[in-house]
Amino acid sequence: MGVIGAAIRKTRRLRRRYAVTITMRTFLENRQFDTTSNSSKSLPHHPMRGITPDLGDETREDDMYLFDTPPQQPPTLDPDHEFMKIKDPITTFVLKQFLEFRIASDSKKGGRSWSKMRRWSDDKVEDEEMVVNAETPIPIQRHYACPFYIYNPEKHLTCLTRVNLVEIKDIKQHLWNAHRLLPYCPTCGETFTTTGNSDIHIRRRSCSPRGIPRPEGISLQQMQQLARRAEAWMSEDLQWLSIWEIVFPGAELPDFTHPSRTVESIVCQFQDYWSSHGEKVISDFLEEKGFAAYKLPDEEQNLVALRSIILDQVIDRLVESFEHDNDSTISTKTEKVLASL
Structure with a gap:
């Protein structure tokens, strides 16, 4: 019965995937036909058209406004600035603070917990309770994966380490900024x-x-498709799948729309930890080391640059530590990494 049951579940899963594929492609074909047949709604050939900035998102006809704003580059530190001399010690300090915070969170939750991986089906996303070498000691946001990262994680690792995609609009904007053809x-x-x-x-x-x-890259035609708003009935996960179909037409749909591997989970958890604790952790270190000048107004830009450097360096250290260890839980690996610092 075990073999038969597994075969039945596999068959049902394949049928669901087939149904989703047909649904998504029919939806996209209809949307593309509507774009080309209705001139009043079609987009100009050049995507960087101006949009009145004070309009709320709900009043816009499409998401083209996302592509009008270039990505903001953080300020850079002068090579001779005193922050450059302590960036590595700060990175180790922040990494230790995060790992200790994570272990303490595990202890408060009574040890082992289960991670919910989000798997899509034909009409909804199923939360499957399953062990994925990860616990969730820090309440994290819903993070989405870049389609290019899902397609080729090794080639597009920076789509995990240098961006934080928590909304559908973040994905669209990232595709335009990072993957434009x-x-x-x-x-x-x-x-x-x-x-x-x-x-x-x-x-x-x-x-x-x-x-x-x-x-490789997103063409203007694909960006015009991405700019069209999703139908109201579509969940965010189905919206992600519609983006996948536009980016990689005809390719097999992936099982997961969210980061799911151990290294991906730990990076996403740190990004959320950094959003709520990053500034304080940096300030604590600078005060402890006697860097009182960092509070001066003319040092604000340098402080922003330092935070950006530390964020990138800590994430790189986490990827280096967790990328090739999927045989142990995050908690076990966390303790090993912390002990090595």
Whole structure:
């Protein structure tokens, strides 16, 4: 019965996936047809059109406004600034504080807990109680994975370590900022920073075919599809799947829309810990070491730059420590990493 039961469950799972695939593709085909057939609702060929900034999200017809704002780059520290001399000790301090906080949270919860992984089905997301080498000592937000990271985690690791995707709009904005398809030559595949440069190259007809696939990235047509608002009946997880279908049309739907591996869980937990504790932890360290000048108004930009550096360095340390250890729980690994510091 065990083998038969497993076969039945697998069959049901495949049927659900097939149903979701058909539903999503039919939805996207209808939406694409509506885009091309209704000129009053179609988007201009250039996606960076202006939107009145004081309009609420609910009054907009689409999400094109997300692509009008370039990503904000954090300020940089001067190489000779005194913060540069202590960034590594601060990184270790923050890492220890986080790991100790996590262990203390585990103790308050009575030890082992279960992690809920979110798996999609045809009409809802199922919360399956299952051990995934992770406990959840810190209440975390719903984090979404970048579709490119799901498709190729090794190539797109920064989509885990350098962004924090907690809403559907975050995913769309990230895709535009990080995965936009650069102008390229369809013959040789060379990419260019501007359309003008690519047009000049193409008109010269001086290159030879290289037999390489189209460069990876989101085209303007795909961004126009992504800009369309989802139907009211669609859950956020189905919206994520619709994004996947636009980004990778025809590709098999993934099982999970959320980060689920041990290393992904610990990174997401730290991002939430950092949002609520980061500034205080940095301030505590600077005060303990006698850096009173950090409170001066002219040091604010340098302090912001320091926080950005520490955030990246701690996440990189966590990935290095947890990436290749999926055989133990996060709590067990946390204790090992803490003991090594």
